[in-house]
Amino acid sequence: xxxxxxxxxxxxxxxxxxxxxxxxxxxxxxxxxxxxxxxxxxxxxxxxxxxxxxxxxxxxxxxxxxxxxxxxxxxxxxxxxxxxxxxxxxxxxxxxxxxxxxxxxxxxxxxxxxxxxxxxxxxxxxxxxxxxxxxxxxxxxxxxxxxx
Numbered sequence: 444x445x446x447x448x449x450x451x452x453x454x455x456x457x458x459x460x461x462x463x464x465x466x467x468x469x470x471x472x473x474x475x476x477x478x479x480x481x482x483x484x485x486x487x488x489x490x491x492x493x494x495x496x497x498x499x500x501x502x503x504x505x506x507x508x509x510x511x512x513x514x515x516x517x518x519x520x521x522x523x524x525x526x527x528x529x530x531x532x533x534x535x536x537x538x539x540x541x542x543x544x545x546x547x548x549x550x551x552x553x554x555x556x557x558x559x560x561x562x563x564x565x566x567x568x569x570x571x572x573x574x575x576x577x578x579x580x581x582x583x584x585x586x587x588x589x590x591x
Contacts, residue, residue: 444484444548444591445524447473450497450584454517456568457575464566469514470497471578474552475524476545477538477591484590485548489555491588492516505584509560516556519568519576520549546570 448470455465472492498507498514509516522545526534540548549570557565568574 444477444480444488444552445475445587445589446488446492446552447475447521447524448492448495448497448586448588449473449578450581451517451578452581453577453579455577456517456519456566457577458569458572463569463574464517464519466515466517466566468512468581469564470509470516471576472516472518472556473521473524474518474549475521476540476548477525478540478544480540480544480548480590482548482551485551486555487590488588489552489559492556493559495586495588497584497586509564514560515564515566516560517566517568518549518553518556519574520545520570542571 451471453467454471456463493510494508496508497505498512500506522539525539528534553567
């Protein structure tokens with residue numbers, strides 16, 4: 444499982460013309476799920492996401508986590524994080540989990556992150572839909588974490 448985390452000043456996601464998630468200061472988490480991932484991967488990544496220290500302290504050093512500052516998370520499923528571009532010009536997504544395997548793990552990540560930072564602080568996109576994601580990256584700070 445992979446989480447591409449972006450520290451943001453603002454983030455929102457629109458599906459079918461409707462805003463399904465919107466946050467102010469916090470993180471946009473693009474979540475990719477691989478074949479063979481398990482609930483333990485989702486829980487591990489949720490803990491790492493909640494605890495990663497990418498927010499500035501009073502001296503301007505990235506030393507604070509979501510648990511230390513008032514922030515929110517917008518979680519968006521992103522199977523393309525498992526794109527294989529080694530052969531040809533068209534990416535292969537064979538490493539990505541199929542939707543019926545990925546959706547419960549996406550939900551497990553969202554649930555566990557909500558348990559850690561408060562469910563009211565977690566917004567989402569719509570799994571397996573065409574979405575428009577707006578991100579105002581802060582820094583910019585973009586970090587990739589993986590469960591394996």
